[in-house]
Amino acid sequence: MIRVKDKGERKMSNKNLIVNTPEPKPGILERGDLFAIAVGMVIGSGMVTLIGPAMAMTGYSVWLAYLTAIVMGFFMVFPYIILGGTMRVAGGPYSIVTNLSGVSAGGLVAYTKLVTPILNSSFALALGLYVNNLLPGITVKAIAVVGICILFVLNLLGMDIFAKVSKILSTILLITMVLYVIFGLTQIKQPIFQFSGDKMFTGGFKGFMLAALLLINSANGYYNILWYGKDAKKATKDVPFASMACVPCLLFIYVGLAMVTGGVLPHDEVAGAPTILPAAQAILPGAVYKIFMIGGPIMAIITTLNGVFNDVRYPLAQAAKDGWLPKFILKENRFGAPYLIYTYTLIVVLIPIVTDMSIVTITNIFQVITFFMNVTVVYAISRLPKRYPEAWAKNKFHFSNGALYTFCTVSIIIYTVIFVKGIFSIKVSYAVAAVIVMLALILIGIYLTKKGGIRIETSLWDPSVKKEEK
Numbered sequence: 001m002i003r004v005k006d007k008g009e010r011k012m013s014n015k016n017l018i019v020n021t022p023e024p025k026p027g028i029l030e031r032g033d034l035f036a037i038a039v040g041m042v043i044g045s046g047m048v049t050l051i052g053p054a055m056a057m058t059g060y061s062v063w064l065a066y067l068t069a070i071v072m073g074f075f076m077v078f079p080y081i082i083l084g085g086t087m088r089v090a091g092g093p094y095s096i097v098t099n100l101s102g103v104s105a106g107g108l109v110a111y112t113k114l115v116t117p118i119l120n121s122s123f124a125l126a127l128g129l130y131v132n133n134l135l136p137g138i139t140v141k142a143i144a145v146v147g148i149c150i151l152f153v154l155n156l157l158g159m160d161i162f163a164k165v166s167k168i169l170s171t172i173l174l175i176t177m178v179l180y181v182i183f184g185l186t187q188i189k190q191p192i193f194q195f196s197g198d199k200m201f202t203g204g205f206k207g208f209m210l211a212a213l214l215l216i217n218s219a220n221g222y223y224n225i226l227w228y229g230k231d232a233k234k235a236t237k238d239v240p241f242a243s244m245a246c247v248p249c250l251l252f253i254y255v256g257l258a259m260v261t262g263g264v265l266p267h268d269e270v271a272g273a274p275t276i277l278p279a280a281q282a283i284l285p286g287a288v289y290k291i292f293m294i295g296g297p298i299m300a301i302i303t304t305l306n307g308v309f310n311d312v313r314y315p316l317a318q319a320a321k322d323g324w325l326p327k328f329i330l331k332e333n334r335f336g337a338p339y340l341i342y343t344y345t346l347i348v349v350l351i352p353i354v355t356d357m358s359i360v361t362i363t364n365i366f367q368v369i370t371f372f373m374n375v376t377v378v379y380a381i382s383r384l385p386k387r388y389p390e391a392w393a394k395n396k397f398h399f400s401n402g403a404l405y406t407f408c409t410v411s412i413i414i415y416t417v418i419f420v421k422g423i424f425s426i427k428v429s430y431a432v433a434a435v436i437v438m439l440a441l442i443l444i445g446i447y448l449t450k451k452g453g454i455r456i457e458t459s460l461w462d463p464s465v466k467k468e469e470k
Contacts, residue, residue: 015452016103023088023461027231034232034242038225040170042246043177044304046218046363047254048297049126051261052273053360054211059202059267060192063258065211066219070250072212073220076414077243078407079381080223084239085396086384090230091459093377094315099458100380100387106456107445110319112373113312115437117345120308121352122362124148127301129274130293144353148305152346155309158335169303176295177253180280184260187283192263199267213421216414217363219254222246229461236396236463274359312345313338323454324445361430364422368434371419372442375412382408391462 029037055062083089089096094113098106127147128140135143191197201208222243229235262270264279276297281289317338319325329340352362385392385401392401399407423431448454 016449016454016456018098018103018456018458020099020458020460024230026233026235027228028233029228029231029238030233031238031241034225034228034238035245036167036170037228038222038242038246039174039249040167040303041224042219042221042250043170043173043253043300044218044221045123045126045297045301046215047177047257048276048300049122049129049274049359050215050218050363051258051276052270054214054258055262055267055270056272057203057207057211057214059199059207059271060190060197060262061195061201061208062211062262063192063255065208066215066254066258067251068208068212069215070219070247070254072414073216074247075407076216076411077220077223079378079404079411080226081240081243082395082397082399082404082407083381083384084226084229084243085236086391086394087388088229088232088235088461088463089226089239089459090228091318091457092227092315093373094318095458095460097377097380098456099460100383101376103454103456104446104449105376105380107324107449107454108376108442109373110315110322110324111441111445112370112438113315113319114441115348115369116366117308117312117348118352118362118369119366120148120305120349121357122359122366123301123305123308124349124353125359125362127298127305130277130297130301133275133277133293134290141353141356145350148308148346148349148353151306151309152342155342156333156335156337156339158337169299172295173299173303174249174253176292176299177257180292180296181253181256181260184264184279184283185256188259188263190263190266192259202267210421210425213418214360214363215254216418217367219250222250230459240396308349309342309345313341316341316344318457322456324448361426364425365430365434367418367422368426368431369438371415371422372438374415378408378411378415388462394463 051062051066054065058065083096094106094109097109121144124144124147125140128143131143131147132138132140191199194200203210225239225242229239232238257276261276261279264270264282270278277293280292284292316325317330320327320330329344330338331340333339352365357365382405384395384404392404397403423435426434
């Protein structure tokens with residue numbers, strides 16, 4: 001295998017090729033734009049579906065568990081942020097891993113994208129739970145199935161109805177949740193700050209950590225702003241800032257929401273509840289309650305769920321172009337939609353719904369199946385000093401090699417703990433199936449790498465290289 005910098009290609013003996021695309025001109029997104037996008041990425045359906053189940057594990061200390069989840073989540077994804085302060089990045093984890101670690105590692109990431117749509121099943125079920133409160137005559141499962149099918153049809157028609165107004169919707173969501181938290185904090189009546197109370201840390205240290213590790217999945221999505229390096233005006237400066245600026249927002253909204261959800265009503269009325277509505281219904285007048293439900297939880301779920309098809313479209317399309325998947329899946333309808341990729345995505349999302357998996361189970365399975373990919377990406381980032389020594393020497397954090405290795409090690413430890421928790425939190429059959437699937441995908445990737453014929457385009461640019469050298 002050989003890597004080819006921005007110009008031309010060279011043939012090689014083992015028939016695999018990595019080509020780094022030419023660096024484009026600086027984009028137009030400034031710091032504020034990137035921050036708004038990052039906020040929209042992280043504030044989503046997890047916050048309105050997981051607090052009740054987490055409270056069943058740890059009682060009134062659920063707000064402290066969310067605080068722990070946010071802090072752990074930050075250190076878990078901090079290597080991504082370090083990368084964003086060193087290199088200009090586009091193309092997602094696939095591009096990073098292939099550029100820094102090689103072809104077979106890129107194959108693992110490419111194939112993992114085949115199974116990651118399962119998480120969107122939990123978003124569809126969450127939509128069902130909340131809409132069911134407005135339309136109790138329709139079952140949660142029916143709403144979930146109809147909701148995802150409607151989005152499927154709209155995407156087939158080339159209609160992403162939320163794309164042009166996503167910033168407005170995210171703003172409405174943010175304002176709604178901030179106002180609710182501020183008002184709700186004045187309505188707390190339960191002893192959520194009495195650390196020696198009998199409803200505090202009800203599951204002991206184990207229960208507290210299980211709650212934090214469940215919530216962590218909803219508390220770190222801001223790192224995905226890294227993939228906007230191509231569109232950023234000053235990528236290595238503004239992308240890390242946009243990511244880290246989200247953390248104070250999460251601390252206020254998520255921790256505050258957990259305080260309100262767990263602190264308004266008695267413990268037994270809220271613990272295990274699949275929504276945050278019991279507390280909201282107790283403190284909001286009828287009309288305001290319905291407005292909140294639409295502008296808050298339902299808005300959070302829709303803005304998250306809407307991205308399911310495009311989130312899968314581009315990684316799978318690139319994997320097919322590069323040789324990991326058959327090229328016939330790239331076929332498009334007359335609206336330019338890759339209908340085979342969208343149909344596959346729909347099937348993956350529907351399976352957990354029709355088989356009656358819970359939101360918590362789906363979340364745990366997702367954490368298990370993405371473990372190998374996450375660890376592979378973090379390991380690839382640890383290779384920055386070796387692959388791009390000049391860029392690393394000028395990283396915006398001024399970290400040494402040792403600091404990078406330390407943060408990457410901490411990240412991998414957290415991912416490993418989440419993986420182990422996920423394995424022991426789901427049925428044995430689910431755990432075995434998830435591990436077998438991922439091991440099979442790894443072996444397929446290794447086989448195709450040895451077979452050859454893989455041509456990969458990556459998008460990872462060294463800002464220390466002068467334009468005339470590129």
